[in-house]
Amino acid sequence: MSAGARPRAPWPASLTVAIATMASTFALSSMVVAGMWLATVAASLATVTAAVVVTRLLTRSRGIPTAIGALVAVELLVLFFARGQDDGRHVLPTPGALRDLGVVMRDGIDYAATTVAPAEMVPSLLSLICAGVMGLFLVAEHIAVSWRAAASAGLVLMLPWLPAAIFQQRVPLVWLLVALAAWLLTLGLARRGDTRQPPSTVSGAVAATTATLAVSLMVVPSALGGNGWGVIPRIDAPSSLATTTRLNLDLDLRTSLTTNSTAPALVYTAEGPRPDVLRLYSYADFDGVGWDYGTPEPSDLAPTDGVLWPVDVPAPSEDIATYEIEAVDSAESNLALPSVPRSVDVDGDWGYSAATDEVVSPQDSTLGLRYTVTADTGYLTPERLLASPVDAAADAAVGSQYLELPGALDAVRVTELAQGLTADATSRFAQAIALQDYLRDPAEFDYDTSVSPSSGDTVSTFLDDRVGYCVQFATTMVMMARTLDIPARMAIGFLPGSEGEGDTYIVQGGDAHAWPELWFPEVGWVRFEPTPAVQTGSAPVYAEQAQDPETGGQSDPAALPTTAPAERPERPDTPAEPSVAGESVTDEGTPWWWFAVAAVALAAVVAAIVLASRRRRSLAPVILPPAEQAWETLRASLTSEAQWSPALTPSESVEHVRDVLSRKGVRLSSDADQALVRLSHAVADHRYAPAGTSATVAQLQGWSDAVTREASQATATAGAAGR
């Protein structure tokens, strides 16, 4: 058995790996300010690639090209980055030069450790990135070309995308597609051309799975504008594929939240303070597990002229804000409005429902609508709320449905709890603050979008489990308020979103929110914020200010200063100026370099595992026994039509070959036919007989050759005759 000369490595795959590596470098563009440094990276990568390809053309060794490439990479790093004491350049990678290079790279690590993304490029950081890119290329190239495991190389090439994926940052779609295309090309180029061995089904399966996963995980959800999983990079979808956002009007306390859409729903500009919330719908009917939305009757709608608010509003305060709101991707039947007295300038058939405080259109949708809102953001103040004249008649006038408790609710428990919390409260406002502070207390409740399903009394479940999201918090506060005879209802809409480009703000699908509204006679429906600060930021200004004198300052560490009422502290993509100051890092969450280090560590582990498994396999080569070898050689020599499937036994394979040949009008001579039968018997004996086959290697080879010769000649002449 001769192992045969190893075929030349598919060196064109080295070029495609280099392209994929370079394209992947652009994934770092969200972490490092783009600039001329990309040219440096490209130049060094090109040099290393050239070195590897030339070596591959000169030798058939697997290891030497990668070793040469590594040497060239080190030389380039020394040449570019190593600086002596007197700032002199090194030419050769002498021990001194390597030491200086180490100093630079350590500086780069320190710099990365103390910088927030996006960082400005400095030479020390560039040395790190160059080393990383060239290393990545050498590993990926070695896997793809030396081992012909391009699928596994794809895993390595995905690493630069990981930080962007983890942070859900925008990645350049074009470069992602270039990287994917280059990798797919690599898959094709690095395929085994060796017919003596059956194609590896394992690597094929891995390739197919990885490709499918990559496409389905990265491209499809992004193209649809959704963002189902937190680790999928966000990509700007073509507008034709974008989906619209609709609030889920079905508020069920038993379901967990699964989607967290980052598709922009609303975009607005603000002159004056930003709105606390943008409110769309309100709910009165709760049945113990969910809220039922009732569309206002068209007959209840009033024109949208003048100030829109459930009660008459005295002279406006000084804090007037104007919002230009565009529902870029939000298709609702109601306008999103701030939850304070406001006037609206909007085109189309819109009407105001004072009872539910909604601006509704019976037929129009908000999709693509632009409208202007003037809001009195200073209307709600603690003083005004404290001055609200509370009496039962006024409460009854607003509607008995706002005081109803569902039969499924454990009314005794909720009443006792609410009364206990508000024992010291002397006003309705103080009661509301007490309920809100209880629910917002991180020591009492945790915010979590997954809840344990229960039936019947979901408020009790929430009070037992102490975890939930906005709907559970808001519902509980509404129910507690109602047990205290405070008319209360549920409202849903959006949190004020994050800053976009210029002076715009972007509200995403994931900003959807629910909150309770409590009735204050002569003031109106007032929003409170029981959902913890981790999700909602601070409570509304009026509710926040009131508690300061009473509690002596909240010790809630997550609450932000009241000057930024709507800032959501957990958002990682809040733009931050690049700075070298150490103190700015600590407040901004995990520094990005941590993820870079994790990615490199992961790469090392993956490479080690792949290396180990390849090594074991290369030590145990597949050496076919002579009978199988002859049988396989014969099969490989036949036309693809005549090749038997693995589901056929040797004797069935003989029938199959005879069959295919006779359909082409070819008959094997009796010698060749006998050789075929003998070979099949030898294989069957080898495989299944207790003593194996007695045929010698020469015999097997002879039989195989006899059939091959005749079959190929016969098919060739038959083909020629047919033409």
Place this chain on the structure above:
Amino acid sequence: MTHPLPTEDDLTEVAEVASAIRASIGSVLSGLDGAITATLATALAGGHLLMEDVPGVGKTTLARAFAASVDCTLGRIQFTPDLMPADVTGVSIFRSDDHRFEFRPGPIFAQVVIADEINRASPKTQSALLEAMQEHAVTVDGVTRRLPEPFLVVATQNPIDMEGTYPLPEAQRDRFMAQVSVGYPQPHDEMAMLDSHDGTDPLAEVRPVTDTATLARLIDVARRIYAAPAVKQHIVDLVSQTRNDSALRLGASPRASLQLLAASKARAAMAGRNHVLPDDVKALAGAVLSHRLVVSTEARLGGRSAHDVVTQIVERTPVPTEARASRMAPVGAVRSEAR
């Protein structure tokens, strides 16, 4: 391995006897090679046979022709709804002259038992037969009596006439090693049949070509046939696929694996081979597996029978080779690096 491999002489004898029986049955029924092979393989593997087909195609004739070809005792039970277990197993009667009970053996005390239209009898009676098949013994009035060896039950079933029948439950169908469908004869076979039945009953002219002692010896030879690991792997592959196929509601049991191997060994012995080939397994998979499977409603509405599903599984399942098994073995001493 404890059993020695069969010798050349043993194998020659099996092949000769098998072809003699085959010729003998062939003189009565023409064109039933598949059914006859399955019957012989079942007999040599020590199993029991279920024949399911429309009336009049020769189910009973095949069974009787086999019995007539072997010099053996023959019992025949025509199953009817009022047949009682005692009618199968036998009964103790009181002899008034010497004042004691005497056991009168039922028709099951025979080496070849033909159970005609088994689905016509009540489940109680069916169970009596099936128990006897499993235990090779009958217990009446607390006394267990061994049945003669070799013991072969050939049961026939009529799938069309369902009125007033008790179809065998899956658990009991599993007791039969193979199910054979005779099928309608080809036109030229039917012509030959008309000629041969012209005025005479060919069954009456069948003479025994072997005896039960020989048959017992042949069964022992078949048991000692060698089955390579690759062949066993093939059987396991096939059977486990029936358990995962979406077209099947019930897959084949481990007993099915055992019986498929036994039947395959018998077929190898009939061909005079001392080892099983995947060809044997493939040829018998339909007969041995189909009747144990329950086809899902969707597949049944799609017009697929259990036999179709097994055929597809057989056609798509790769035949294991020695090479595939050895690839899993680690550490070859030679590195292919040398060049």
